[in-house]
Amino acid sequence: MDFFLGHYNYWIFIFLMMLGFYVVVARGNLVKKIIGLNIFQASVFLLYISIGKVLGGTAPIIIDGYGTDPVIYSNPLPHVLILTAIVVGVATTALGLSLVVRINEAYGTIEEDEISEMDREP
Amino acid sequence: MIAAHYPALQIALPLIAAPLCVLLRRGTWAWLVTVAVSWTALYVSVQLLLQVLASGPISYELGGWAAPWGIEYRVDSVNAFVLLIVSGISAISAPYAYKSVIHEIPEHQHYLFYSAYLLCLTGLLGIVITGDAFNVFVFLEISSLSSYVLISLGKDRKAVTAAYQYLVMGTIGATFFLIGVGLIYAMTGTLNMADIANRIDQVQNTRTVLAAFAFITVGLGLKLALFPLHLWLPNAYAYAPSVVTVFLAATATKVAIYTMLRFVFTLFGTDFALDVTLLAEFLMALALVGVFAASITAIFQNNIKRMLAYSSVAQVGYMMLGVSFFSVTGLTGGIVHLFNHAMMKGALFMALGAIFFRVGSVHIDRIRGLGKQMPFTMFAFVIGGLSLIGIPLTVGFISKWYLILAALERGWWPIAGLVLLSSLLAIVYVWRVVEVAYFRDPPTNHPKVTEAPLSLLVPTWILVLANIYFGVDTTLTVGVADTAAKVLLGLGQ
Amino acid sequence: MRHHVILRVVAKLSIPFIFLFALYVQFHGDFGPGGGFQAGVIFGAAFILYALIFGLDNALKVAPINVVIFFIAAGLLLFAGVGVAALLYGGKFLDYGVLASDFVAGQHLGILLVELGVGITVAAVMIAVFFTFADRGR
Numbered sequence: 001m002d003f004f005l006g007h008y009n010y011w012i013f014i015f016l017m018m019l020g021f022y023v024v025v026a027r028g029n030l031v032k033k034i035i036g037l038n039i040f041q042a043s044v045f046l047l048y049i050s051i052g053k054v055l056g057g058t059a060p061i062i063i064d065g066y067g068t069d070p071v072i073y074s075n076p077l078p079h080v081l082i083l084t085a086i087v088v089g090v091a092t093t094a095l096g097l098s099l100v101v102r103i104n105e106a107y108g109t110i111e112e113d114e115i116s117e118m119d120r121e122p
Numbered sequence: 123m124i125a126a127h128y129p130a131l132q133i134a135l136p137l138i139a140a141p142l143c144v145l146l147r148r149g150t151w152a153w154l155v156t157v158a159v160s161w162t163a164l165y166v167s168v169q170l171l172l173q174v175l176a177s178g179p180i181s182y183e184l185g186g187w188a189a190p191w192g193i194e195y196r197v198d199s200v201n202a203f204v205l206l207i208v209s210g211i212s213a214i215s216a217p218y219a220y221k222s223v224i225h226e227i228p229e230h231q232h233y234l235f236y237s238a239y240l241l242c243l244t245g246l247l248g249i250v251i252t253g254d255a256f257n258v259f260v261f262l263e264i265s266s267l268s269s270y271v272l273i274s275l276g277k278d279r280k281a282v283t284a285a286y287q288y289l290v291m292g293t294i295g296a297t298f299f300l301i302g303v304g305l306i307y308a309m310t311g312t313l314n315m316a317d318i319a320n321r322i323d324q325v326q327n328t329r330t331v332l333a334a335f336a337f338i339t340v341g342l343g344l345k346l347a348l349f350p351l352h353l354w355l356p357n358a359y360a361y362a363p364s365v366v367t368v369f370l371a372a373t374a375t376k377v378a379i380y381t382m383l384r385f386v387f388t389l390f391g392t393d394f395a396l397d398v399t400l401l402a403e404f405l406m407a408l409a410l411v412g413v414f415a416a417s418i419t420a421i422f423q424n425n426i427k428r429m430l431a432y433s434s435v436a437q438v439g440y441m442m443l444g445v446s447f448f449s450v451t452g453l454t455g456g457i458v459h460l461f462n463h464a465m466m467k468g469a470l471f472m473a474l475g476a477i478f479f480r481v482g483s484v485h486i487d488r489i490r491g492l493g494k495q496m497p498f499t500m501f502a503f504v505i506g507g508l509s510l511i512g513i514p515l516t517v518g519f520i521s522k523w524y525l526i527l528a529a530l531e532r533g534w535w536p537i538a539g540l541v542l543l544s545s546l547l548a549i550v551y552v553w554r555v556v557e558v559a560y561f562r563d564p565p566t567n568h569p570k571v572t573e574a575p576l577s578l579l580v581p582t583w584i585l586v587l588a589n590i591y592f593g594v595d596t597t598l599t600v601g602v603a604d605t606a607a608k609v610l611l612g613l614g615q
Numbered sequence: 616m617r618h619h620v621i622l623r624v625v626a627k628l629s630i631p632f633i634f635l636f637a638l639y640v641q642f643h644g645d646f647g648p649g650g651g652f653q654a655g656v657i658f659g660a661a662f663i664l665y666a667l668i669f670g671l672d673n674a675l676k677v678a679p680i681n682v683v684i685f686f687i688a689a690g691l692l693l694f695a696g697v698g699v700a701a702l703l704y705g706g707k708f709l710d711y712g713v714l715a716s717d718f719v720a721g722q723h724l725g726i727l728l729v730e731l732g733v734g735i736t737v738a739a740v741m742i743a744v745f746f747t748f749a750d751r752g753r
Contacts, residue, residue, distance in 0.1 A: 003538060016584075017301075021294070030286065033290055036521055037150055037260055037290060037294070040293075040294070040297060041293070043299055044300050044304065046303065047304055051308045056322075062492075078307070083257055084256075084260055085259070088267075091267055092263075092267065092289065092293050095271065095289065096289050096290070099270070099285055100286065102274065102282045103279075103282050103283060103286060106279035106282060107279065107512065115283055119280055119283070
């Protein structure tokens with residue numbers, strides 16, 4: 001039981017990751033795929049942030065006279081890394097959606113099977 | 123003084139030039155900037171390679187922060203060689219871009235095209251030069267995002283769907299890689315590659331590190347189009363604008379393979395990789411299946427660009443085959459094939475781009491009789507094709523020679539036989555094109571075409587001659603690849 | 616949205632404060648939580664709110680798409696320019712310490728300029744993304 005409760009952050013990560021991955025693989029709608037991709041990426045953000053947490057640690061800001069002595073800080077590095085990854089995620093989403101817009105303009109649909117149907121005829 | 127800053131300049135120059143192109147707003151000026159920056163980057167990477175060969179690895183601390191804490195750019199003989207490949211291909215394809223881009227991309231997008239091209243170059247060079255595991259992810263995404271944009275600029279509407287498909291698969295690959303890096307960080311508490319390599323021994327037998335290894339290899343496998351994960355590649359290369367295909371085919375997968383080598387050999391270590399049950403056998407099986415499956419698919423393609431794209435998947439198989447031997451000779455073969463494949467696929471796709479420029483199609487029916495109408499272009503294609511097959515005196519022969527040597531060294535002669543057999547498949551698909559171009563009459567219902575302009579022919583022929591030159595004189599390529607293989611296996615600097 | 620009085624009034628009242636908050640997050644970033652990314656997004660959000668309530672045409676009058684694209688490039692150039700300036704002052708690339716007479720002041724100046732570059736680019740990118748999507752369907 002401890003194995004499950006003690007690692008609950010990882011279980012959430014795995015659940016979200018597989019959920020997002022499933023949406024990407026199983027859905028034919030291109031916008032839904034992008035949303036799945038977003039969930040997939042968000043799960044990794046959670047993984048990083050949860051491994052940066054130090055038990056009993058406070059926000060890593062140096063303020064005089066704040067916190068217990070010696071002050072324990074949470075690890076700020078994963079947060080910084082994930083800020084970069086979030087920006088990358090936003091860029092990917094924007095680019096992906098703009099590609100969907102152009103696909104919609106070129107094909108008149110955003111359903112994957114209909115697009116491959118239209119591509120098959122020469 | 124400036125020589126000490128070459129590692130930073132290698133990245134900073136294209137990074138600065140990209141927004142500069144946006145500010146200039148003129149296609150021609152942006153092109154001039156691109157050419158200038160590409161050639162400067164080539165100069166810098168040549169200097170870096172010379173420095174490394176003369177005096178060992180170079181370390182550059184970005185922002186002046188010392189290595190395990192700050193981001194370190196680290197150049198050794200492995201990545202100096204890959205830097206040379208990337209910047210060299212960029213320097214040759216940038217002049218080629220001018221006419222090709224005017225022909226294939228609407229005018230108001232020219233400056234944005236060059237901006238994206240430079241960002242892609244920045245990303246690729248950055249992946250190679252950085253010594254920080256997370257930084258690899260950032261540069262990976264810079265190069266990937268810009269290459270999605272570049273691919274989507276293709277004329278055919280299929281280019282957009284191909285870019286979308288690549289975006290989805292590429293993002294999954296990059297995210298897998300990110301998970302792996304996160305798990306390594308959780309176990310070792312560091313992101314510096316050299317530091318990880320030192321610390322990973324203590325936690326080597328944990329399941330977390332094994333999971334990190336799996337995530338990273340699968341993620342990079344997607345990026346480098348290892349056989350069952352290659353599905354994005356054929357369409358992306360087939361429908362992208364010609365220059366983009368030249369540039370990406372010759373660099374993007376190579377850089378991913380380099381990253382794989384770096385992570386497997388330097389970070390996790392050869393012993394760790396060999397301990398992973400059946401990894402070497404599994405890689406070898408995938409590589410061989412990939413070579414055969416992709417070559418056979420290539421034979422049945424009517425779009426020549428798509429045919430060569432499938433051939434690229436097969437060539438990735440050869441590189442991974444070399445890696446999977448886990449021996450100096452095998453790795454030398456794999457690394458030298460990085461270089462050689464860049465030369466031959468660059469030349470072939472450039473010749474195809476010239477054909478597309480004149481004919482407006484790369485369908486096999488439309489190249490009938492081109493042997494007479496575009497003799498120089500077609501002859502370049504023939505030599506590139508011979509190199510792809512692996513005829514002696516071309517670079518393709520050198521790669522296959524080392525792969526076969528590595529197989530024989532292990533006593534695995536069936537593998538050597540399979541490599542030879544797969545070359546026969548390459549003969550089939552190259553011959554299909556040659557036969558149609560030289561022994562069929564030109565179609566009567568299409569206007570007569572003339573030879574491609576010089577600005578397309580000269581870069582093509584530079585690469586063709588490089589195919590022959592490096593097929594004869596292998597001191598540079600094999601010499602550096604051999605040193606690089608030894609560095610990766612931990613047998614020397 | 617032109618006829619929704621409440622929305623218009625609330626937006627008109629809150630947009631200046633959102634801009635102000637963006638600037639606070641931007642320039643307080645080297646002392647506390649904040650920085651260019653967050654500030655840029657907040658700034659961009661205020662602008663997008665304006666465009667949503669008062670119409671795309673009005674927003675485009677304030678910031679034509681070409682101007683927005685200019686700022687995307689300019690912010691990135693500012694960032695890289697600081698790095699090169701550090702090179703010219705004799706330090707490593709992006710080594711802010713050499714930018715001023717003493718190390719700490721140099722670090723402050725450098726991070727301020729770099730974050731400003733990030734903020735400009737991020738805000739411009741958010742606005743550009745919104746504009747291009749919103750403009751497409753018309």
